[in-house]
Amino acid sequence: MFFEDVAVGDTVEYGSVEVSREEVLEFARRYDPQPFHLSDDAAAMTPFGKIAASGWHTAAMVMRLMVDKLISEGFATLGSPGVEGIEWHKPVFPGDTISARSGVVEKIESRSKPFMGIVKSEVTVTNQDGDIVMTSRPIMMVARKPSA
Amino acid sequence: MFFEDVAVGDTVEYGSVEVSREEVLEFARRYDPQPFHLSDDAAAMTPFGKIAASGWHTAAMVMRLMVDKLISEGFATLGSPGVEGIEWHKPVFPGDTISARSGVVEKIESRSKPFMGIVKSEVTVTNQDGDIVMTSRPIMMVARKPSA
Numbered sequence: 434m435f436f437e438d439v440a441v442g443d444t445v446e447y448g449s450v451e452v453s454r455e456e457v458l459e460f461a462r463r464y465d466p467q468p469f470h471l472s473d474d475a476a477a478m479t480p481f482g483k484i485a486a487s488g489w490h491t492a493a494m495v496m497r498l499m500v501d502k503l504i505s506e507g508f509a510t511l512g513s514p515g516v517e518g519i520e521w522h523k524p525v526f527p528g529d530t531i532s533a534r535s536g537v538v539e540k541i542e543s544r545s546k547p548f549m550g551i552v553k554s555e556v557t558v559t560n561q562d563g564d565i566v567m568t569s570r571p572i573m574m575v576a577r578k579p580s581a
Numbered sequence: 582m583f584f585e586d587v588a589v590g591d592t593v594e595y596g597s598v599e600v601s602r603e604e605v606l607e608f609a610r611r612y613d614p615q616p617f618h619l620s621d622d623a624a625a626m627t628p629f630g631k632i633a634a635s636g637w638h639t640a641a642m643v644m645r646l647m648v649d650k651l652i653s654e655g656f657a658t659l660g661s662p663g664v665e666g667i668e669w670h671k672p673v674f675p676g677d678t679i680s681a682r683s684g685v686v687e688k689i690e691s692r693s694k695p696f697m698g699i700v701k702s703e704v705t706v707t708n709q710d711g712d713i714v715m716t717s718r719p720i721m722m723v724a725r726k727p728s729a
Contacts, residue, residue, distance in 0.1 A: 460641075463641075465645065467648055481660070488661060493612035496612050497612045511627055514670075518663065521660075
């Protein structure tokens with residue numbers, strides 16, 4: 434799957450993952466030790482009400498869903514120069530199951546790097562109740578067909 | 582440290598962290614198993630040249646630096662509704678030491694939630710050579726002074 438195989442409007446379903454309480458705590462201890470990610474008592478004092486996953490953990494779990502799909506399809510990704518935005522709309526709680534899907538919103542041929550192009554997508558992440566918990570707009574570098 | 586204690590233009594230094602090869606591999610295996618984050622041989626075929634940390638791992642390491650500082654200063658953060666953008670300018674390699682600093686760019690009082698305000702910052706992450714490896718524009722919810 435090269436840059437040429439992607440079209441604006443294409444959508445992809447990345448499947449889902451159940452959020453493990455142990456992993457929420459492990460991620461938070463290492464990367465985001467704010468009390469509302471580590472303790473139900475502390476979280477009860479905040480709008481979350483109970484322990485919620487770090488937004489960075491949610492982003493990482495979504496990345497894993499996307500990478501598994503992209504690798505399984507032989508997608509020629511060359512990494513990412515960034516993300517145009519991330520919104521954490523609702524908390525993600527241990528025990529939730531989150532699902533991700535994306536749509537291609539823009540394709541840009543690279544002038545300086547003729548071996549690749551830029552693909553911009555809009556990613557939507559929902560929980561088991563259908564609530565949107567996260568949106569993001571990743572930018573991906575994708576290899577062009579060797580013949581192109 | 583409440584919303585009232587923050588001013589546009591304030592800057593914060595978050596210190597630095599050395600990037601561990603073991604942790605780069607561990608994060609990549611779990612959340613971003615693209616070949617150029619897992620194998621020097623695969624990375625040699627890409628613009629990175631050698632194993633580079635997942636951009637999400639860099640973002641997570643930076644979050645840890647920021648949280649440690651904010652907690653040590655008693656900063657009344659209530660979490661984040663999102664990030665206005667992330668740019669990964671250069672790869673972060675195992676053995677690199679990355680440092681983070683931020684500047685406050687905007688403060689917004691919340692009308693719907695009088696107990697808090699929104700603080701927008703610009704974060705800059707550099708490596709040991711002074712190269713900018715990542716920038717981001719996080720949005721933070723910060724509690725207002727109880728008297729306010």
